[in-house]
Amino acid sequence: MKDLIDSYPIQDEEFKWQKSCFVDELSEKVQRESCLMGWIHDFEIQNLSDRTQVLFLIFRDGTGLKEFQITKPELVKKIAILERESVIAIRTLGTKVNDLKIISQAKPVPILPCLITDHSSIDLVINRAYALRTERMKAILKIQDSIFSSVRKFFEKEKFYEIRPPIIGPATDPGIRGAKAGELDFYGKRYKLTTSMILYKQMTICSLEKIYSFSPNIRLEDHATQETGRHLAEFYQIDVEQAFADYHDAMNLGEKLLITIFKAVKRNCKKELNLLERNLIIPTRPFQKLTYKEVLEQLREMKFGDLQDGQEIPWNAEKALSELFDAPFWITDYPYGSRGFYDRQNPENPSSLKDFDLMYPGGFGEAMSGSEREYLYDKVKRKMLEQGVPLVGYKWYFDMLQRGVPPSAGFGLGVERLTRYICGLEKIWEATAFPKVP
Amino acid sequence: MKDLIDSYPIQDEEFKWQKSCFVDELSEKVQRESCLMGWIHDFEIQNLSDRTQVLFLIFRDGTGLKEFQITKPELVKKIAILERESVIAIRTLGTKVNDLKIISQAKPVPILPCLITDHSSIDLVINRAYALRTERMKAILKIQDSIFSSVRKFFEKEKFYEIRPPIIGPATDPGIRGAKAGELDFYGKRYKLTTSMILYKQMTICSLEKIYSFSPNIRLEDHATQETGRHLAEFYQIDVEQAFADYHDAMNLGEKLLITIFKAVKRNCKKELNLLERNLIIPTRPFQKLTYKEVLEQLREMKFGDLQDGQEIPWNAEKALSELFDAPFWITDYPYGSRGFYDRQNPENPSSLKDFDLMYPGGFGEAMSGSEREYLYDKVKRKMLEQGVPLVGYKWYFDMLQRGVPPSAGFGLGVERLTRYICGLEKIWEATAFPKVP
Numbered sequence: 054m055k056d057l058i059d060s061y062p063i064q065d066e067e068f069k070w071q072k073s074c075f076v077d078e079l080s081e082k083v084q085r086e087s088c089l090m091g092w093i094h095d096f097e098i099q100n101l102s103d104r105t106q107v108l109f110l111i112f113r114d115g116t117g118l119k120e121f122q123i124t125k126p127e128l129v130k131k132i133a134i135l136e137r138e139s140v141i142a143i144r145t146l147g148t149k150v151n152d153l154k155i156i157s158q159a160k161p162v163p164i165l166p167c168l169i170t171d172h173s174s175i176d177l178v179i180n181r182a183y184a185l186r187t188e189r190m191k192a193i194l195k196i197q198d199s200i201f202s203s204v205r206k207f208f209e210k211e212k213f214y215e216i217r218p219p220i221i222g223p224a225t226d227p228g229i230r231g232a233k234a235g236e237l238d239f240y241g242k243r244y245k246l247t248t249s250m251i252l253y254k255q256m257t258i259c260s261l262e263k264i265y266s267f268s269p270n271i272r273l274e275d276h277a278t279q280e281t282g283r284h285l286a287e288f289y290q291i292d293v294e295q296a297f298a299d300y301h302d303a304m305n306l307g308e309k310l311l312i313t314i315f316k317a318v319k320r321n322c323k324k325e326l327n328l329l330e331r332n333l334i335i336p337t338r339p340f341q342k343l344t345y346k347e348v349l350e351q352l353r354e355m356k357f358g359d360l361q362d363g364q365e366i367p368w369n370a371e372k373a374l375s376e377l378f379d380a381p382f383w384i385t386d387y388p389y390g391s392r393g394f395y396d397r398q399n400p401e402n403p404s405s406l407k408d409f410d411l412m413y414p415g416g417f418g419e420a421m422s423g424s425e426r427e428y429l430y431d432k433v434k435r436k437m438l439e440q441g442v443p444l445v446g447y448k449w450y451f452d453m454l455q456r457g458v459p460p461s462a463g464f465g466l467g468v469e470r471l472t473r474y475i476c477g478l479e480k481i482w483e484a485t486a487f488p489k490v491p
Numbered sequence: 492m493k494d495l496i497d498s499y500p501i502q503d504e505e506f507k508w509q510k511s512c513f514v515d516e517l518s519e520k521v522q523r524e525s526c527l528m529g530w531i532h533d534f535e536i537q538n539l540s541d542r543t544q545v546l547f548l549i550f551r552d553g554t555g556l557k558e559f560q561i562t563k564p565e566l567v568k569k570i571a572i573l574e575r576e577s578v579i580a581i582r583t584l585g586t587k588v589n590d591l592k593i594i595s596q597a598k599p600v601p602i603l604p605c606l607i608t609d610h611s612s613i614d615l616v617i618n619r620a621y622a623l624r625t626e627r628m629k630a631i632l633k634i635q636d637s638i639f640s641s642v643r644k645f646f647e648k649e650k651f652y653e654i655r656p657p658i659i660g661p662a663t664d665p666g667i668r669g670a671k672a673g674e675l676d677f678y679g680k681r682y683k684l685t686t687s688m689i690l691y692k693q694m695t696i697c698s699l700e701k702i703y704s705f706s707p708n709i710r711l712e713d714h715a716t717q718e719t720g721r722h723l724a725e726f727y728q729i730d731v732e733q734a735f736a737d738y739h740d741a742m743n744l745g746e747k748l749l750i751t752i753f754k755a756v757k758r759n760c761k762k763e764l765n766l767l768e769r770n771l772i773i774p775t776r777p778f779q780k781l782t783y784k785e786v787l788e789q790l791r792e793m794k795f796g797d798l799q800d801g802q803e804i805p806w807n808a809e810k811a812l813s814e815l816f817d818a819p820f821w822i823t824d825y826p827y828g829s830r831g832f833y834d835r836q837n838p839e840n841p842s843s844l845k846d847f848d849l850m851y852p853g854g855f856g857e858a859m860s861g862s863e864r865e866y867l868y869d870k871v872k873r874k875m876l877e878q879g880v881p882l883v884g885y886k887w888y889f890d891m892l893q894r895g896v897p898p899s900a901g902f903g904l905g906v907e908r909l910t911r912y913i914c915g916l917e918k919i920w921e922a923t924a925f926p927k928v929p
Contacts, residue, residue: 072735075700090735092697092895115700115734138895157866159895182891185698194699198652205643214636217906219925220658220684220707220725221673235659235675237684239724240711240929246658246675246684257924259530260623261632262513262553269658269707273678286677287658296553297510297528428595453620457530457576457597468655486695487657491678 068154070142077116079145086151090142092186093159094118096132108132110150112143118188123150131155137162138186173282173479178488185486192325193483196318197472201267203317204291207310214261218250218268218292224446226251226393232272245446246271249465251395252450254294255426258461259453262296267468274491281368282480283418285469287489293423294463300397300407300425303462304383307411307421308338310466311381318475331477334380341382345405348374348384363388371418378414385409394436397425397460409464413474420471423464430454506592508580515554517583524589528580530624531597532556534570546570548588550581556626561588569593575600576624611720611917616926623924630763631921634756635910639705641755642729645748646703654695656688656704656730662884664689664831670710683884684709687903689833690888692732693864696899697891700734705906712929719806720918721856723907725927731861732901738835738845738863741900742821745849745859746776748904749819756913769915772818779820783843786812786822801826809856816852823847832874835863835898847902851912858909861902868892 073088091114098108108123110132121143123129131153135141138159144152167174168187177184184190208215223242225234226249235246250268257264268290278284293310295302315335319326326333343351345366352360357370366374366384386405389398396408408424427433433454437444444451472484482488511526529552536546546561548570559581561567569591573579576597582590605612606625615622622628646653661680663672664687673684688706695702706728716722731748733740753773757764764771781789783804790798795808804812804822824843827836834846846862865871871892875882882889910922920926 090897115696115698136895140895140897157895157897160893162894182694182697182887182894185694191698194652194654197655201653202643202647205640209640214632215639216632216924217635217727218707219927220709221927222925235677237673237675237709239673239927240714253925256620256623258553259620260553260629260924267705269656271658271675276678289655449620455598456600456620457574457578457595459528459578459595486654486698487660487691489657489659489677 068142070144070154072142075116076112076114076119079119084146086144086146088142088144089114090156091115091140093132093135093137093139093141095137098129098133110143112141113186115191121145121148121150123153125151128153136160172483175279175480175482175490177480178482178490181487188328190483192322192328193472193476193478194486196322196325196329196476197468197484199318199321200314200468200471200475203314204265204310206317207313208265208293211263211306211309213263213265213293213295216257216261216264216266218266219247219253220269221246222253224252224450225249226395227442232274232278235271235273248272249290250292251393251426251465254292254463255395255428255458255461256453258294258296259456259458263294265291265293268292268465276491278368279491281372281418283470283473284491285481285485285488286491287487288485289468290465291468291471292463292465294461296459296461298425298462299460300385300409300423300462303423303425303464304342304385304409304411305339307423307464307466308340311411311420312336312338314471315475326476329476329478331475333475333477336380340380340411341378343382343384344386345384345388346386363391365391368418371412372416375412375414375418376416378412380414381420382412382414383409384412390440392424394433394440394442395424395426397427398432398436407462411464413470417470417474419467420474421464421466423462425460425462428454428458428460506580508582508592510580513554514550514552514557517557522584524582524584526580526582527552528594529553529578531570531573531575531577531579533575536567536571548581550579551624553629557586559583559586559588561591563589566591574598610921613717613918613920613928615918616920616928619925626766628921630760630766631910631914631916632924634760634763634767634914635906635922637756637759638752638906638909638913641752642703642748644755645751646731649701649744649747651701651703651731651733652699654699654702654704656706657685657691658707659684660691662690662888663687664833665880670712670716673709673711686710687728688730689831689864689903692730692901693833693866693896693899694891696732696734697894697896701732703729703731706730706903714929716806716929719810719856721908721911722929723919723923723926724929725925726923727906728903729906729909730901730903732899734897734899736863736900737898738823738847738861738900741861741863741902742780742823742847742849743777745861745902745904746778749849749858750774750776752909753913764914767914767916769913771913771915774818778818778849779816781820781822782824783822783826784824801829803829806856809850810854813850813852813856814854816850818852819858820850820852821847822850828878830862832871832878832880833862833864835865836870836874845900849902851908855908855912857905858912859902859904861900863898863900866892866896866898 072090094111094113096110108129110121136159140157142154167176221244225245396406411421413420469484510528532549532551534548546567548559574597578595580592605614659682663683672686834844849859851858907922
């Protein structure tokens with residue numbers, strides 16, 4: 054066996070097989086021999102009355118599972134000593150295996166409840182190399198791919214340009230609800246990992262006006278946020294901004310985007326949604342809008358009587374509110390001072406901001422966060438001083454604001470939270486290939 | 492004027508204008524009034540013989556420039572005191588401006604040679620907020636958007652899934668030609684910023700088999716690499732991997748991908764390529780293949796007589812070689828020991844690796860880098876020890892390799908270098924919105 058492994062791959066005279074198709078391309082009717090390559094998902098040996106054996110092999114590749122029978126004694130022997138997850142090549146005709154090669158042997162695989170039934174376990178993070186191989190995780194990743202693809206098609210149609218987002222920089226968004234930014238040494242300077250590219254978006258709409266990015270964000274959240282099941286320390290935002298737009302424009306765009314994504318996933322990922330037992334409802338426009346004030350009143354009538362005016366809505370209250378709804382809804386007009394300095398103060402109602410969050414229904418909580426932006430140098434600087442933001446690292450930003458920045462509006466839509474909602478996952482660490490949990 | 496600014500935006504009774512179209516949507520024939528919003532690109536006042544004045548305004552928005560005439564004395568006065576780059580709204584009929592509002596005043600703008608003729612100046616990095624506003628930079632960003640879009644369509648057709656790539660992790664690719672990885676404190680652990688997601692790609696092909704990512708990479712290159720004009724400390728790679736593929740499969744895929752991108756840009760960005768005076772040639776398949784040995788012989792006949800066997804090809808030699816070609820070409824089979832431990836040793840020729848680089852012609856240098864991968868635990872561990880890679884942080888990787896990892900092949904294609912080549916840019920810091928230069 055050792056020889057076989059060493060003599061892989063196809064250059065070897067003994068083993069010049071070429072993978073001819075995937076499991077999902079196999080048609081039972083085709084009477085040609087196929088060559089499949091993939092994993093031993095499981096197998097079972099039955100002893101027949103005539104003293105021969107048949108091995109029932111559950112074979113797996115990137116596209117799914119399929120059962121084959123092996124009756125040739127030398128092939129039964131070859132598999133019998135292998136562990137599940139070993140990589141093999143098989144030549145098949147119908148459901149029979151005619152020949153078999155071993156490509157990469159696996160060590161014994163532990164039986165982990167998190168991979169079978171306990172999908173909310175944190176063990177899923179630790180055992181990532183196994184978790185990624187489950188049909189459940191594959192369904193989630195395929196749905197996420199469909200999300201990416203539909204987002205791009207939407208913005209192409211709406212004439213937004215995709216911008217390559219910054220990973221690090223001298224300053225980043227400080228308005229991130231108590232989370233910390235990661236820091237690195239960049240040629241002797243303290244640079245921060247992007248927590249949100251809001252400031253860069255303002256720079257870019259001075260060029261192309263309508264832009265979006267898949268922006269990589271690091272936020273070192275408090276350990277306690279692990280309990281929410283919807284915080285990751287590493288995540289992506291679909292970051293959108295449009296010059297000369299107001300926050301109603303941004304909310305309209307957000308609604309159209311979300312509906313486009315939901316429709317695409319329902320159309321392209323029927324099998325995957327079924328596997329996840331998720332009935333994804335397409336919401337109708339316009340989504341319901343509640344002001345922060347209305348939300349506060351409603352929450353006080355629930356079990357959150359001690360909520361103060363002007364305070365951010367706590368995670369658990371957000372969740373409780375979201376459980377009351379069966380469609381996404383907006384919370385608008387957060388109080389002045391509660392959010393980042395870049396959220397625009399309402400000139401007609403100075404105690405509130407022209408901003409919004411979108412909430413998923415069913416307890417899934419925050420989906421998007423956005424606003425009109427402050428764009429006048431004096432105003433921004435006054436607000437930063439008011440909020441006690443250290444001005445170090447913002448020189449480029451102040452310079453920029455004095456070069457003719459237009460009003461704009463936009464939002465960030467968290468990729469993993471979107472995936473979590475669409476797939477109906479309890480914990481967000483299922484909603485990405487490589488989760489980093491606070 | 493101060494009042495006007497403060498009374499913006501459209502909620503204000505005095506200024507409830509709505510942007511009705513972009514410059515490139517204006518048709519000379521339309522006899523309806525339009526409302527445009529954008530920037531004062533430039534203006535000039537002419538005194539006419541009848542003592543009246545006409546102001547020629549070059550107005551700019553995200554889609555382009557357009558000249559208008561202003562004759563109303565109160566509007567001429569209003570613009571005359573503004574600086575270039577101030578943001579305004581105008582009501583126009585044909586080329587006449589009927590009304591005008593000031594949205595955001597700019598400070599005096601310096602005249603920078605880098606924005607006009609000196610496109611290779613490092614000043615372009617420092618003056619980013621200006622640089623992004625040039626028609627040249629807009630053309631580059633539009634071409635980059637077209638690259639992104641064509642890459643995705645290509646992989647959708649080829650049934651590859653897009654994976655959300657890691658930003659940070661306990662370990663990253665150490666095989667990065669002397670560059671350092673950025674480090675951050677991640678909840679008390681030393682984490683590294685991804686320099687290449689190669690190890691994660693090996694994990695993911697155990698799930699979906701055919702995957703790609705737009706992967707954010709940080710490499711703290713030596714300061715000297717700034718001179719090459721093709722190194723950035725922050726960049727993106729289109730990272731591709733396929734299970735059960737060999738390096739010829741990967742090179743075939745790479746050729747098809749590149750031709751698809753080139754064709755899409757030529758089709759969608761005629762105007763932008765013209766502006767950049769770039770005649771992009773579509774290469775024909777298969778691309779020429781040279782082995783490392785052949786390249787070394789050729790370089791020794793040039794001015795690089797002292798190149799040693801087994802050595803990486805220096806940047807300047809790579810560039811000189813690339814200048815001899817007028818189409819992209821492959822360099823294959825680098826010597827054992829010269830590249831990262833994950834490049835697969837050729838079992839039939841143990842002194843060389845089953846790997847490749849793709850070179851752009853015309854001195855543009857490296858385009859892609861890829862290989863077949865080592866996938867057997869024993870082999871990988873032996874090579875890491877041989878190369879002196881510290882094993883700290885690789886536990887998850889070794890665990891994974893013992894769980895049945897298949898052979899695979901793939902490559903990384905640098906987004907900014909691709910943009911640089913397609914646009915014909917001398918310096919790579921033009922090839923991205925937010926360049927970080929070593």
